[in-house]
C-alpha cells in the first residue's frame with residue numbers, strides 16, 4: 298500500500314515515518330510539506346533521516362491520486378481546513394492533531410481557542426482510542442492526545458466497572474519536552490527546563506474535555522476531573538499519576554479483577570498491582586505500563602501509567618489505528634524495544 302504523510306519534519310512525524318518505513322504492509326511512503334513549492338530532499342531538512350526521500354509540495358488531489366490513505370501529523374488547528382477535501386471524498390485519513398477529537402464545537406473553541414471544524418465534518422470523525430474502539434470501517438480517524446491516552450488507560454478499568462466515587466478523580470500528569478513539538482517557547486528553552494519542574498495549563502489543559510468525554514461514555518456520573526500537567530526536564534515520556542476514592546465496600550480484589558479483566562488481552566498494556574512503572578521501561582516502545590494499589594487505610598486508589606508520548610501517545614497509536622482501519626495484524630510495524638540503559 299502507498300501511504301501519504303504530511304508533517305514528517307515534526308517530532309512525531311519523523312517517528313511515524315520511521316515506523317511506516319518498517320511496516321510490513323506499506324510499499325511506499327510519500328512525504329508532503331506545506332512550505333515547499335518544489336520537491337526538497339528530506340536529508341536537507343532532517344540530516345539524521347538518510348533515506349534518499351523527497352518532501353513533495355502539498356497538493357490534496359495529488360495525495361489522493363498517489364496514495365491509499367494519508368496521515369496528517371501537523372500542528373494543532375491545521376487539519377480543520379486541510380482535511381476538508383479528504384472528508385468530502387471519504388478518503389482515508391488518520392489525523393494526529395486535536396482538531397476533530399471533541400464532538401462539541403463549543404468545547405473545541407473553549408479549550409483549543411481556535412475556530413472548530415464544521416459540524417458535518419466532525420460527525421465523520423471517529424475517535425481512535427484503539428484499546429477500546431475499532432477504526433475498521435472508519436474513513437477519518439482522530440488519534441487521541443498523549444496525556445489523554447495515558448490518563449484514560451489508567452482510569453478505564455475503575456470507571457467501566459463503577460468502582461470509584463466519580464467526583465474524586467485527581468490526575469497529576471507529567472511530560473518530557475518533546476510533547477510540546479519542535480517550536481521553541483519560553484518554557485521549553487534549555488535553561489528554563491533543565492534541572493527544573495514547571496506546572497503549566499493548570500485547569501486549562503486541552504485534553505481535559507477529551508478525557509472527561511471518554512470517561513462519561515463509560516459512566517455518565519463522571520462530572521469532571523482535577524488535572525494538572527508538569528513539564529519534566531526529559532525529552533520523551535509521560536507519567537500520569539491518578540488518585541481516586543474507592544466506593545465503600547470495594548476491596549483490593551475488586552480493583553485487581555477490574556484491571557485483569559479489562560487488560561488481559563491487550564498486547565500493548567501491562568497492568569500490575571503494587572508495582573509502579575518507570576518511564577524508561579516504555580521509552581522507545583508502544584507500551585502503556587500501569588501500576589495500581591488500593592490503600593486500605595485511606596481508601597484511595599493510586600494508579601500510575603507511563604507511555605512514550607511520541608509512540609503510544611502519537612505515532613505508535615496512529616499505527617495501531619492504521620492496522621485496525623485496514624485489518625492488518627494489530628501489532629504490525631510495532632515490534633520495538635525500549636531505549637536502554
Ligand SMILES: NC(=O)C1=CN([C@@H]2O[C@H](COP(=O)(O)OP(=O)(O)OC[C@H]3O[C@@H](n4cnc5c(N)ncnc54)[C@H](OP(=O)(O)O)[C@@H]3O)[C@@H](O)[C@H]2O)C=CC1
Nearest residue numbers: 304306307308309331371372373394443476478479606611
Ligand atoms: N509531540 C507529541 O508528543 C504529540 C503531538 N501530538 C499532535 O501531533 C501533531 C504534531 O505534533 P508534533 O510532532 O509535536 O509537532 P511539531 O511542532 O514538532 O511539528 C509540526 C509539523 O506540522 C507541520 N505544519 C505546521 N503548519 C502546517 C501547515 N499549515 N500545513 C501543513 N503542515 C504544517 C510542520 O511543518 P514545517 O516543519 O514545515 O513547519 C511540522 O512538520 C500536533 O497536532 C500535536 O498536537 C499528539 C500527541 C503527542
Ligand SMILES: CC(=O)N[C@@H](CCC(=O)OP(=O)(O)O)C(=O)O
Nearest residue numbers: 394395442443472473474476477
Ligand atoms: C509538553 C507539552 O507541551 N505537551 C503538549 C501535549 C499536547 C499535544 O501534543 O497536542 P494535542 O493536544 O494535539 O494532543 C501540551 O501539554 O499541550
